[in-house]
Amino acid sequence: MIKPDVGFAEQLRQRLARQREHTHGSSGGDWPELAAQAVAGRPPRPAAVLVPLVEREDVLSVLLTRRTDHLHHHPGQISFPGGRVEAGDAGPQDTALRETEEEIGLDRRHVELLGSLPDYYTGTGFRVTPVVGLVRPPFELTLDAFEVAEVFEVPLAHFLDPLNHQRHSMEVEGRTRRFYAMPYGDYYIWGATAGMLRSLYELLQDL
Secondary structure, X not given: OOOOOHHHHHHHHHHHHHHHHHHOOEEEEOOHHHHOOOEOOEOOEEEEEEEEEEEEOOEEEEEEEEEOOOOOOOXXXXXXOEEEOXXXXXXXXXXXXXXXXXXXXXXXXXXXXXEEOOEEEOOXXXXXEEEEEEEOOOOOOOOOOOOEEEEEEEEHHHHHOHHHOEEEEEEEOOEXXXXXXXXXXXXXXXXXXXXXXXXXXXXXXXX
């Protein structure tokens, strides 16, 4: 069982740095060709999310959000807090922290940033940088009711068990798209979120 001690944080920081360098910051994601092509004449739009690993006693959990049903992009889906990079952001890490504060009210002083997973390309035209951070309680959350329907936590161990990793496919614009799903109770975690969690799983397999 992975425990939230100092050794884990340092090992994860080193692994994130090595993986990011090895993959040149691109995992492809659901639409890997977007790494090399423009989308409708435009390059993928940069975005970032926070992958929050919450320290709970002797275990770690992953904090996730459920998006409200009226949003234009990914309505009702399970996601990490985050959003598109804005002009005033210092970089993806700043974007992830700012968006997390805006969406769920988690103050950045509670987050220790460890590094980033490879970029993930989505069918909606975003190049998403998943920023991994350790979150230390106690903390208070205030949800943006327009964007976030609820926040919940899932034990990290659930995502580290390959038996919980499902592989599915669908037809999109005449092409077969394959994606991961990692259901947890009543929550159907799939698509980009599950893909990023799969990347984290691959990084942590032998820790």
